[in-house]
Amino acid sequence: MSRGTQLPRLPWELTDAIIDHLESDSRALGVCGMVCSEWLKRSRHYIFSTVQLWPWRVRDFVHLANSKTSTIPFHVHRIELDDSRVRKQSTENIQFCDTLSLLQLPCITSGVKSMSIRNVDWTAFSPTEQNHARERLAKFQHLNRLEFDNVVFHDLREVVRILHSFPLIKYLKTDVNFMKYREHAVASAVTLRLPASLKCVEVGPSDDAIPVVLSCISACAANAGNAEPHVERLSIRGIKVDHLPHVRHTIRKAGSYLHRLTLGLDNLPLEAIEKEDLSALKFSRLVHLRHLIIEGLQLSPKSGILKSTLPRLLSRLESPFLQLIELDFVFATGKSRGDLATDLEQLDWQQLQRVLMELHFFGLRRVAMKIRCQKGSNENATPGLEDGLRRAMQRTRMAFKDLDGRGVLDLSFVQC
Structure with missing residues (x-):
């Protein structure tokens, strides 16, 4: 081959399509990232798009994100937090509130659009800690998807307070439990107003979430005018016999918007x-x-x-x-x-x-x-x-x- 002959190259559209096809294969994406700088950018988009910040990983991730030469945090679009994923006999386990405090970096908060919070007892926090946690969550101003899995609250009011911290919120998952009796939780839920930007709600399968959250959705639909925004996508899982009246009432009140x-x-x-x-x-x-x-x-x-x-x-x-x-x-x-x-x-x-x-x-x-x-x-x-x-x-x-x-x-x- 002569010195002036160029090696064949694939068009960027084709290489991007190949990397996109490997989005769930982290090992193959890692190999692609070692080919060249352009492949590295595309591969990192999928490798670090979702970061699982278990309690023993938080400190190392924050140290990496705080490095001036690190470009990884700009690829992070989803963060998953789980207080139950601790390592035994480890001194690196960080509690939920402390994790939120450590994540207050502009390079992290500016890009995250989705967050999952699992296995957290919100009622174990003092009122001051709850306010601080809510303020730290509010730093994620581009968040449009929030998921609660096995999270305990006093009632739905704290969930709605958190939702109103995000101006772009569209999706909410509520697999939650409440400390208050169901009758009291429902009574407070019907007085609440969900954010106007919220379009999709997934409820259940926890036994508390279905009657309480559905009562809130029904009340919002009953008190709002037809021209106002409403929940358009509703998913209810884990329906039991005593949930059917709540499902029936929600369809009657909010069904015309679904x-x-x-x-x-x-x-x-x-x-x-x-x-x-x-x-x-x-x-x-x-x-x-x-x-x-x-x-x-x-x-x-x-x-x-x-x-x-x-x-x-x-x-x-x-x-x-x-x-x-x-x-x-x-x-x-x-x-x-x-x-x-x-x-x-x-x-x-x-x-x-x-x-x-x-x-x-x-x-x-x-x-x-x-x-x-x-x-x-x-x-x-x-x-x-x-x-x-x-x-x-x-x-x-x-x-x-x-x-x-x-x-x-x-x-x-x-x-x-």
Whole structure:
């Protein structure tokens, strides 16, 4: 090769696409970062985009971030804090309040947009410490996503105070518990106002969060005008029997503003679903709904959830904007060596198909159905069971041949 010949080079668009494809492979990203300075910038964007600041890591990270030659903090967009991730017999474990104090560096606070706080007892702090913690959190002025996982508060007021510290907040996750009795926590929640910028709320699965947070959302919707901003995406997981009245009330009050609704019934027994009658939920209020997800629907050959409960519930949808319905079923058999395929074929899908076809006629674009099959505790996966599930899938797809023929149905089976 002559001295003037240039080595072949890939265009930056292609190398960026390759690095983007490796976003979840930290080892490969580390290798890419050693190629050249341009690859290093792109790789660091993914390697350090999320930083898990467990108590024994905080001091080293702050020392690195405070270095004049370090460029890593400018790539950090999400911070995860977990007070339970301590190292035994370590002197480097930093408590939550002290962690927030150490993170008060402009290079950190200016770039972080998402924060997760886990396993923290806020009630263990004195009133002065709570004020200091809230003031330090407020330094993250670009934060738009805040997640609380297993965090204990006195009531919802402190959560709302924290939210109002962030002018750009859009997403809130509340897997929280409250020290006050539920009646008192709900009574104070209905007097609170959520930030106008908040668009997405994920509630649960903690038992306290669902009634308290939903009461606040319902009160905000009832007291606000149609022209004011509202929560548009609501996810409720871990719904139990005593939560259903709160869910029903929230849909009645705030349903006309919702674009996406997720209902997780994983902890709700089949008998309770049929007794409470899910069709009593005011789905007719969801006039702007685009995406509906219902998880944890328990199937049984003897249950009426396919013949009556679910069809009646979905038939009340009147949104002209509806694009997608996702239904997640759990099919459990008590037989230690039961034939899942045979049991699945006994289910009557015709009423559900009829309702879904009607919704498709009025604009529904896609239906995604997942059936999670639970084997008996003593039954091992065998090739015969796999073949039986495939036959059941084919038989089930025949029941939905109209939806499937129109390219609307996405059906999948999962063994768990």
